[in-house]
Amino acid sequence: MLKKTLSVWLWLSLCTIAFAQESFNIEGTVLDASSLHPVEGATIYGKDIFSISSRTGAFTLENLTPGTYALTVSSMGYASEEINIAVKPEMQKLTIYLKESATHLEEVEICGKTQLRENKEKPIVAVAVSEVFLKANRENSLMQTLGKIPGVSTVNIGSGQSKPVIRGLGFNRVAVVQNGIKHEAQQWGSDHGLEIDQYGIENIQIIKGPASLVYGSDAIAGVVDIQPNNTPELHSFKGEVNLLGESNNDLFGISTGIEARKHHWYYRGRLTYRDYADYKVPTDKITYENYIFDLHDNNLRNTAGEEANASFSLGYEKDNIQSETTFSNVYAKNGFFANAHGLEVIVSDIDYDSSSRDIDLPFHKVNHFKITNNTSIESGKHTFLFDLGFQNNQREEHSEPTPHGYMPKPDSTKERIFNKNTYALNVRDAFSPNDKHNMVFGVNLEYQDNNIGGWGFLIPEYNRFTVGGFAFDTYQVNPDFHILAGLRYDYGVTETKAYYDWFQTPRNNPDGTTSYIYMQRAENKTLDFGSFSASAGLSYIHNHTTYKLNVGKSFRMPLANELASDGVNYHMYRYEKGNLDLDPESSYQLDIDIDHTTEAFSVGVSPFVNYFENFIYLNPTSNYYETLQIYEYTQSQVFRVGGEVRASTTLFNNLHLDASAEYVYSRQTSGPKEGFTIPFSPPLVGLVSARYQFKNLLFFDKPQFIAEYKIAAAQDEIVPPEEVTDGYQVFNLSYLSEIDLFNNDLPVELRIKLNNVFNTKYFDHTSFYRLIDVPEAGRNLSLSITLPF
């Protein structure tokens, strides 16, 4: 049914070909036929001639005499193509489109690599994010960059920190996985970032739906899977330096990475440093409750920060074995808006306005150290994968010590300290007994040890051990029709440790006397949980249309803070109470994805329906504890429905248009907030963008101009203590280009972006600072230059 797969188009080239007397060159570009992205490392060979396509897909065959040549173009994951080309004077550039091969991809899938075809065949509703997308859309944090994907948004605090939200659910309901290991940072809170270096990432897969089957607890709403980078080419060395400057928060960032490979051995390294000042908002005063904070020079006081990251990995690949060990360390220090420590309004003697670059109290700093090893061994019909990980996450929150309630003034600024070690081991066997079946059996083990310090108590010390086993089979009915079914069981034990206040609280005794006691906030308790997950789905490819349907049950184990909190959250100015009786969350979801992509246009729709048996959330009660409102972890049934629509087309060859919309409707159908939505529900959002590719101009190659328009509806679906957020419209512009500065096939990449062109004052309903009425960042001009070497 497939006609000859090769399409070779000769088209008027934008540059003319250089040729010497008597001998000619063939110049061309190899592109992926579906995505039109360059195919790097494709081999182009004929009799006595050979070339490999570069990073941009370009290749040159030199010193040819006139005549007809038979060329074979091949690349891993693509069907090899043969073409005949007549070499003569004034040749035009070749563009060769390679189609992905279905047969080869079965192997690629085992290696865990991303390919468009593989994604199409997978019944799971997933979005593959390429390095090209990341480069073109890079924002201040990795998650803000991913926020442009329909169905993905972020919970932000300040300018540089954000967490992923998939279809309105975030925090511990979205698992972030890097190199096969679940990233264990401070994902439970709204006031910390992700703690991953966003540079040097090539492939991300986003699953927009329950994915506990493979990823275990926490993947109840989705997964952001940051996949290992592709193995460097044989006998290669390459590197890049990226420089970034931003006007809004006077950010300066530098990141440099190298990768090299001998034959079997390869390594990669990266260093990143970013330093930024307070960010500017398009207002000169913030009104919160009855308070008014005047802003100096539009600066959101004390939101400056810095980030320093380093990573190194060493890999070995030979025959059937591949192994890579990665060491990484991410350090960040950020200030918090000074007029309100969380929700509490505070006054300070600190002269915050003397410098917009300094980081005064309150601030936090975090260090995330991680070692991972990914090893795969192919043995006959089996491929064994081992992911081993160790993570240490150390977070310190500092604030000016103030007395509160019966707590006297503490003697240090260390409000809260968390030190968490996580050990993880995943073992998987991917087994293909024949062409039809692709089975995967796996075991995940994780042990976590959380220690606390500081004068504020929020979550207790705990140890947690989880073990899960799963099996799933992808059955190929025919090359265009795949069925997946799988089952998983998890068991977990959480041991919380007792905690007593460091200060005394008076208690009235029945006999009229008063005693002073160290209040107990957490007890020694061992809790265990077990849960089944399951998933079944199908994918059907019919010509240009891919249909997917998936039903799944996912779960999430309650966290220590949900189980055992019992203290004042000074940051949020409320009393938080855990509930030892919480059950693991279980969620049932039906996902559908229909995608129709031709060379001319693409449309897609991905609706879902979701039901939570027992959604855990922090419910504001009407009671007080020592004059602070009590928020209690509660479970309720939640019904959600929503989805995304997307469309894109290319007009006049050079104009690419994209449009998408996303919406989620959520309702609690039981419990104390029955009839309300769930916290941080994103509004209806539409995103339209136009990308125009110009002709090469002066020294600019492939100049592109991108205009982007985001429209968000008002969010009047709220739950206490949220406030209704008005709709808004934001307009962004960017200009991308390559500059062949050194004439060496390694073009310098230039990116200029103007975000919030009209300096619009608007509020993001899912931003942490929304609660204190702080608008989003104002106009920002950023300049990024990537120098390859």
Add this chain to the structure above:
Amino acid sequence: MIASQTAFLYLYKMKQLSKFSAALILLLFLASCSSDDGADKDEEKPTITINYDDGFPQACEALKRGETYNFRALVTDNQALASYSLNIHNNFDHHTHDDQEGDCSLEPVKEPVNPLLVVDNYAIDGAPDSYEINIAITIPNDVDTGDYHCAYSVTDETGWQSRTSVDIKIVD
């Protein structure tokens, strides 16, 4: 919304899946168009104020040691009030300020020795929609004089909260 219409067109080309997914999408858009099914939801916060004749204390009020005062604030709600609290603590380190108009001049920063601390919670019975908080407090003779901060808060049965605060002084 052009995108969605185009999506619909393609949907109808489908046979087996189409009815199901079309129904889902319809549901999605119906859901997105309806904004009213929360008619009986309580989305209003209670109110709280000391800005009326009997409201007490007023900004910068000086309270004498040994005297008894009635702390009074007016609270209302669209449906049902639930609880309130009164918190009086020292502001000797100038860590906080009130939400009333005008600034009181603060005395120099000092260390607390025996500061007054009131940390009281009360329930409001009968779920009324308006209520006057009235708490009699005698300022002990032995507490530190100086700057204090007095904060009221109130919740309704839904869990909405409102707060107000005022800077006061305790004098001899």
